[in-house]
Amino acid sequence: MKIKLLGAAGGEVTGSCYLVRTEKSAILIDCGMFQGGRDSEAKNLLPEGAKPDQVQAVLLTHGHLDHTGRVPLLIKHGFRGQIFSTIQTLQLAQIILQDSARLQEADAERQNRKHWEPGQPLMEPLYSPEHVEFMKELNQEVPFGEPIRITEDITARWIEAGHMLGSGSIELTVLEDGRKKVIAFSGDLGPLTMPLLRPFEHFHHADLVFMESTYGDRIHKSYDETVEEFERIVKEVSETGGKVLIPTFAIGRAQQLIYHMAEFYNTGRVKPFPVYLDSPMAIRATDVYRNHQDLLDEEFHMLKQKGAFPVDENYFITSESGESSKALNEVKGPCMILAGAGMCNGGRILHHLRHNLKDPNTHVVIVGFQSQGSLGRKLVEKAETVRIFGEEIPVKAKVHTLNGFSAHAGQNDLLEWFSHLAPSKPKVALVHGEDGPRVILSELIEKKFGIKPLLPEIGDLIEI
């Protein structure tokens, strides 16, 4: 059996995709998009060696774009096999991929209008909303914990990965020459202390393990400290007025923040004020979380029993349309606005920042990673002015950076996840990490467990 790495290797964090070939089968584990600028996006081609009409199945670990973004492209090019995933992964992937399809269509249209010259081919989006929609026809829903037959010689089992709703690690069992071989894919793992989601579960035996290493070099700041800091900011606003602006990713972080606010309000820790969820995508994702509470953690269910949920609609207000978003300019504080994009490189948050950054009563709370050059990064680095829509805006607002809200496991949790597999002495390949973090994690695994991990590149073949 051979496994070819088609993304998220060689120091690359995006584009997760593996082609597993046995004597009788060819399947993909994840089929994600490369993200982060034009150079990465140029790699968004059909996975090499995986002919869409010959791949029998795609197995998804979770809904994020860097794990699902090339599935509609496969469909566009003739893939008609089955897509195995949890129902939550399918639903969240639909929200993310429909948004991505619309952005690509708008981008292609703009490029063609502005830069097209006679004789040149027109720029085409990678895929259209119909290709995303068609994923539903091919989807085979999988439960957690039970082995599912994928092809003649492959079965698979999903267990909780604690990274986003419905996220899983996948174990493949392949029957070859009368012998069973087991491969474990960690997928993206969440931190054990993250609220709302259940903690990740463990596999106990494998011949080969593909493990993520995003934060292989980092021990996260304690989650409790981060929530305490968040509570202090929210309390101050509740007492002194002003607006709290939070640039946030639509799925995961937004629901986590709503959860904490509901908890603060319902336990009387903070005097309630309105929280506006100003993002159609986040509103839809929140519905998916609401409809699948069986997958949420014990703490959530305890709070729910105490009456902390559902959240009070007088204080948690959704803003769907562009007009309702604009109307928030007139709202007086105290209030909180959650809006995308997470790195302030587009979206409704830009309008709110433009209107409110010059007000010293405004608080901007940064809760996620901000890449070099993004507007969010400039705010983190305490720029005195920032440019928004061509206008130079003075930053008088207070900017708070909270680093503890990560959705990826830190070093200790990664080692904990692997410690249950280590006794079976598997071959290990570290993926989904920049080279700094994955080399550090590799050295730790060697020291602690006496196993020297492989650090594969994109295009590498691993045979077992």
Ligand SMILES: [Zn+2]
């Ligand atoms: Zn992810």
